[in-house]
Amino acid sequence: MAEYRIDDLARAAGTSVRNVRVYQDRELLPPPSRRGRTAVYSDAHLSRLxxxxxxxxxxYAFAQIKEMLDAWQAGHSLADVLGLEEAAGAAWSHEQxxxxxxxxxxxxxxxxxxxSTIxxxxxLGVLVRRGAQLVAPSMKLLEAGHELVKLDVPLAEALALAAELQSETDRITALLIGLVRxxxxxxxxxDWLPSGEELPHFADVISRxxxxxxxxxxxxxxxxxxxxxxxxxxxxxxxxAERARERAE
Incomplete structure (x- = not known):
């Protein structure tokens, strides 16, 4: 299971450290565990965030969100809720x-x-602005673009391809997940929602x-x-091949 400092957690979720602290203060986000003086967050925190x-x-307003989250947790054990959230969070955390x-x-x-290219x-979402910083949601995608440009493909064309690839991949992923659903x-x-006894199986499905x-x-x-x-x-x-054959004759 991944571990996050507060700035890592905020960056992975696409929000700010200030917002994370606000959600904690309003009791929407569970408190982190402590390792000495360091606050450590988990995949469950990322999924909840x-x-x-x-x-x-x-x-939804903060009060409505808290009411729904409290009702959800009241109907299930904390272990069940965290197990499901950790499964969902782990599925999202493969690339930071x-x-x-x-x-x-x-x-x-x-x-x-x-x-223009920035x-x-x-x-296209290849880069995201976070305050004064630029963030790459996927460095693998950025590095693939780098390889294309090294082969003399114009950067603008590589960016357009990235958008098309994402669209097609989203479509294919939705087809796969749709089959499971x-x-x-x-x-x-x-209207089915998992009961407490069914949550471990539901978490297992999501994690896979x-x-x-x-x-x-x-x-x-x-x-x-x-x-x-x-x-x-x-x-x-x-x-x-034909040229090589002609030269050999």
């Missing part, structure tokens, strides 16, 4: 956002780092979704790359 942010985005400096971006992308990256959750009834998606999508991408790379570049490969 994301839930709070989602409810705020939907227009990282602050990237302008100097680092220039080292990666050179003169193609312009106000604005495009922010609009249709055959695992929906048969129990449209992220590795399932990663495994299925990763395998499909690997098969696709092996098939499509020769198809797209086949004419060049054939031309090279």
């Amino acid at each position: 994301r839930l709070i942010l989602s409810m705020l985005d939907r227009g 956002p990282r602050v990237v400096s302008m100097a680092q971006l220039v080292r990666m992308f050179g003169t193609q780092v312009t106000p 604005r495009m990256a922010l609009e 249709r055959y695992v959750l929906d048969p129990k009834g449209a 979704l992220h590795p399932l998606v990663m495994s299925a999508v990763g395998a499909a991408v690997d098969r696709s790359a092996r098939r499509v790379i020769p198809e797209v570049l086949g004419d060049r490969l054939i031309a090279l």
Whole structure:
């Protein structure tokens, strides 16, 4: 299970340290554990924090959120609630956002780092502004863009591709999760919510979704790359083979 300091927790959830403290003061977020003088947060805190942010985005007031969270916890044991939240949090915490400096971006992308490409990256979510800092939600995605630019693909084209990749991946992920919902959750009834006895199984289902998606999508991408790379570049490969044969004759 991952552990977070308060600034790491805020960054992973896409909020500020000040907001985290406000939610704690209003008893929406459980207190952290203590390791000496250091406050340590868990995946359960991250999941709860994301839930709070989602409810705020939907227009709920602090009092309404606390009432719902208190009612949820009153109907289940704390161990059950934390077990479910830790399962959900762990599924989200595979890659932590990282602050990237302008100097680092220039080292990666050179003169193609312009106000226009920075604005495009922010609009697409490849970069996120946190106060005066720029944060990359996925450094792997940023590094993939770096590799494309090193191959002389324009940065603007790489950014447009990132948006398309995210859209397609979201669609495929939704299809996979939709199958689980249709055959695992929906048969129990449209209004079904897990009881205390059912929560461990529900938490297990949630905890298995992220590795399932990663495994299925990763395998499909690997098969696709092996098939499509020769198809797209086949004419060049054939031309090279013919040239080599002609020189050998």
